Amino acid sequence: MDTTEYKTVLAVFTLFNVLVICWCAPQRFCEPGHEALGRCNNSPAEEKPVCSEMNLGYCNDLDYSRTIFPNILGQRSRHEVESGAEYLLLSVVHGLLNGECSPDIRLLGCSVLAPRCQDLPSPAPVKSCRSTCEAVRKGCGHAFEGIDMAWPYFLDCDRFFASEQEGCHDPLAPLRARQEVAFSNLSPDEPSTIIQFTYHSNAQMYSVLKRTAAKCSHISKTYSIGRSTEGKDLLAIEFTDNPGGHELLEPEIKLVGNMHGNEVLGRQLLLYLAQYLCSEYLLGNQRIQTLVNTTRVHILPSMNPDGYELAAAEVEASNDPEQQPHYNQEGHELNGWTVGRTNAQNLDLNRNFPDLTSILYRNRRIKGFRTDHIPIPDSYWFGKVASETYAVMKWIRSVPFVQSASLHGGELVISYPFDFSRHLHEERMFSPTPDEQAFKQLARTYADSHASMADNNTERCGASFIRSGGIINGALWYSFPGGMSDFNYLHTNCLEITVELGCDKFPSEEELYPEWLRNKEALLSFMESVHRGIKGVVKDEEGYGIKGASISVRGIRKDVTTAEDGDYWRLMNSGTHIITASAKGYSKVSKRIYLPAHMDKPGRVDFVLKKVPVQPVGPDYHLFLSSSLDTYDRFDPYNQFQRYGRAEPGEPGEPREPGMGGEPGMGGERQEKPWWWNYFTQAGVSAPTWLLRN
Numbered sequence: 035m036d037t038t039e040y041k042t043v044l045a046v047f048t049l050f051n052v053l054v055i056c057w058c059a060p061q062r063f064c065e066p067g068h069e070a071l072g073r074c075n076n077s078p079a080e081e082k083p084v085c086s087e088m089n090l091g092y093c094n095d096l097d098y099s100r101t102i103f104p105n106i107l108g109q110r111s112r113h114e115v116e117s118g119a120e121y122l123l124l125s126v127v128h129g130l131l132n133g134e135c136s137p138d139i140r141l142l143g144c145s146v147l148a149p150r151c152q153d154l155p156s157p158a159p160v161k162s163c164r165s166t167c168e169a170v171r172k173g174c175g176h177a178f179e180g181i182d183m184a185w186p187y188f189l190d191c192d193r194f195f196a197s198e199q200e201g202c203h204d205p206l207a208p209l210r211a212r213q214e215v216a217f218s219n220l221s222p223d224e225p226s227t228i229i230q231f232t233y234h235s236n237a238q239m240y241s242v243l244k245r246t247a248a249k250c251s252h253i254s255k256t257y258s259i260g261r262s263t264e265g266k267d268l269l270a271i272e273f274t275d276n277p278g279g280h281e282l283l284e285p286e287i288k289l290v291g292n293m294h295g296n297e298v299l300g301r302q303l304l305l306y307l308a309q310y311l312c313s314e315y316l317l318g319n320q321r322i323q324t325l326v327n328t329t330r331v332h333i334l335p336s337m338n339p340d341g342y343e344l345a346a347a348e349v350e351a352s353n354d355p356e357q358q359p360h361y362n363q364e365g366h367e368l369n370g371w372t373v374g375r376t377n378a379q380n381l382d383l384n385r386n387f388p389d390l391t392s393i394l395y396r397n398r399r400i401k402g403f404r405t406d407h408i409p410i411p412d413s414y415w416f417g418k419v420a421s422e423t424y425a426v427m428k429w430i431r432s433v434p435f436v437q438s439a440s441l442h443g444g445e446l447v448i449s450y451p452f453d454f455s456r457h458l459h460e461e462r463m464f465s466p467t468p469d470e471q472a473f474k475q476l477a478r479t480y481a482d483s484h485a486s487m488a489d490n491n492t493e494r495c496g497a498s499f500i501r502s503g504g505i506i507n508g509a510l511w512y513s514f515p516g517g518m519s520d521f522n523y524l525h526t527n528c529l530e531i532t533v534e535l536g537c538d539k540f541p542s543e544e545e546l547y548p549e550w551l552r553n554k555e556a557l558l559s560f561m562e563s564v565h566r567g568i569k570g571v572v573k574d575e576e577g578y579g580i581k582g583a584s585i586s587v588r589g590i591r592k593d594v595t596t597a598e599d600g601d602y603w604r605l606m607n608s609g610t611h612i613i614t615a616s617a618k619g620y621s622k623v624s625k626r627i628y629l630p631a632h633m634d635k636p637g638r639v640d641f642v643l644k645k646v647p648v649q650p651v652g653p654d655y656h657l658f659l660s661s662s663l664d665t666y667d668r669f670d671p672y673n674q675f676q677r678y679g680r681a682e683p684g685e686p687g688e689p690r691e692p693g694m695g696g697e698p699g700m701g702g703e704r705q706e707k708p709w710w711w712n713y714f715t716q717a718g719v720s721a722p723t724w725l726l727r728n
């Protein structure tokens with residue numbers, strides 16, 4: 035089989051469907067694999083091995099044409115091989131592993147199921163080389179781990195393979211020869227990223243992320259920012275040239291999906307994006323390499339995995355005819371619009387952040403009150419703080435994010451802060467931040483690169499954003515407090531936009547690939563747009579970076595602060611600006627700069643600050659301090675906040691592997707099978723329990 039057959043992404047699914055429909059397995063005499071283990075005592079009398087023509091569709095590209103029955107596993111006929119789970123696995127392994135280790139795994143397996151036949155002195159199988167098996171296992175073991183599948187028993191290098199001395203066959207030798215030729219005339223335009231455009235359960239999501247990070251371990255890493263209410267990992271993946279830490283002057287961005295559990299398209303797009311970044315980087319795509327080499331991109335596909343589970347179950351039930359009557363009696367709405375929006379405590383996460391916008395509005399007339407790094411008031415902690423919200427707050431305080439996008443659904447528009455109206459009784463009121471220009475440009479970047487968001491004649495989901503070209507100020511659309519974007523802006527340096535991806539919050543599976551195509555360029559352009567405005571380092575006279583120095587731009591009442599090593603980023607539009615750097619205990623320095631309209635990288639503006647004796651605290655400053663005991667640096671005053679009391683007894687706060695094992699908090703009543711399990715059970719073959727781990 036030629037690998038180009040797999041070049042289109044959809045082919046993989048078609049393959050599964052065909053298999054599931056036409057796989058008709060006869061009753062087997064014996065459990066798969068047991069023959070080889072000598073556990074089958076009901077097999078007919080010993081048969082004489084015979085060489086015969088190889089007629090196995092998925093193995094016909096081996097470099098020999100005659101095989102032997104019984105084969106190395108004791109399967110006695112072509113028919114018996116074809117109805118075994120081993121062969122089924124080989125026929126779907128390409129899709130299961132997302133094209134990784136293909137066709138190596140298949141050929142290796144084929145060489146066990148259909149070994150080369152040696153006629154003389156009497157018909158006998160030629161085993162494949164142990165060294166080949168070991169090399170494949172080394173390179174592909176992680177791919178199996180990534181989908182929580184055990185290494186197949188029949189690829190046990192010790193049992194079914196032979197050494198060079200014993201005489202062995204290398205099933206991959208012709209492949210290597212072909213690859214060398216292929217490399218020399220590889221066309222750069224070939225679509226070569228293989229992505230499964232289906233919905234992913236939480237377990238599948240974790241496995242895609244981990245497998246992607248394993249495949250691209252030099253530019254990628256997964257990490258957990260915390261747990262959901264029900265204890266599921268909030269797993270993020272980062273892409274950058276040196277994953278694991280911040281690099282001086284390298285801007286950091288984040289993409290967050292599925293904050294509302296029933297708004298699922300963003301979650302899928304981010305999973306596709308992660309795989310796309312990895313594959314394209316490996317394939318040498320210059321644009322992707324430049325992005326990853328110069329940026330640190332953090333992707334959190336699901337901020338609300340608990341809500342997703344509810345929403346997905348609801349949608350599944352509504353598609354299941356047997357469940358329909360029940361649901362109709364109950365009078366449920368089956369549109370997937372509301373179930374699962376909130377987290378497991380019924381909290382809307384986009385209303386659950388500290389409402390700093392009100393604090394700003396109350397104080398904005400006070401001289402010197404600035405629109406940045408507003409502390410979280412103690413009163414916030416008296417309310418219900420979702421563990422998802424808490425995890426995200428901790429995350430955005432610990433990474434110097436420059437910009438961010440939160441992906442939602444239900445409309446087709448980009449909205450940007452403020453989301454909370456500056457007038458208490460005006461539900462729809464233009465409420466700009468001091469960074470209106472930068473936000474507008476950021477929103478434009480996404481909307482204009484999206485296939486239809488900025489179109490005049492795109493059908494909208496109710497509201498009309500035609501006049502504004504598909505972008506809108508949040509509070510002008512509708513006002514709400516406690517949103518994540520306002521919090522990002524008022525508490526940190528980060529500028530976050532809200533991307534409403536389309537009317538349908540839970541589109542059908544066929545829409546996923548077209549939606550990826552509509553959004554791919556927009557996502558890439560958005561990420562690249564972080565390289566605008568200015569960046570630089572603030573240092574003292576000895577050349578040490580100053581952490582927490584303020585960078586202010588005249589005319590914009592919002593400072594950004596420097597990161598750990600004194601580096602900063604300031605998104606802003608073209609023109610002449612006066613920039614001032616200041617830090618406690620140092621003199622101020624101002625510079626006048628000119629930013630041309632078109633720049634492909636940010637202007638570099640560094641500062642050196644002189645130490646000065648610390649000034650006594652001025653009266654204005656004092657006023658603020660006495661009006662509130664809150665300070666920016668104080669985070670979560672109730673450090674032992676009860677939310678951690680929810681952890682399972684015996685393992686408080688201990689990191690747990692996400693995945694297949696019974697989900698925490700569910701009493702372990704149901705052992706969840708991996709997502710690929712259905713491929714084997716639906717096909718009617720006896721269940722390959724040997725593919726389950728542990």
Ligand SMILES: *[C@@H]1O[C@H](CO)[C@@H](O)[C@H](O)[C@H]1NC(C)=O
Binds near residue numbers: 275320321323324327
């Ligand atoms: C990105 O960085 C890698 C590793 O340093 C380098 O090999 C590659 O050429 C770079 N690509 C681009 C486009 O800068």
Ligand SMILES: *[C@@H]1O[C@H](CO)[C@@H](O)[C@H](O)[C@H]1NC(C)=O
Binds near residue numbers: 489490500501
């Ligand atoms: C859409 O309409 C606006 C205002 O009516 C107009 O300025 C803009 O050029 C139109 N865009 C396109 C692509 O037709």
Ligand SMILES: [Zn+2]
Binds near residue numbers: 294297442443
């Ligand atoms: Zn939403």
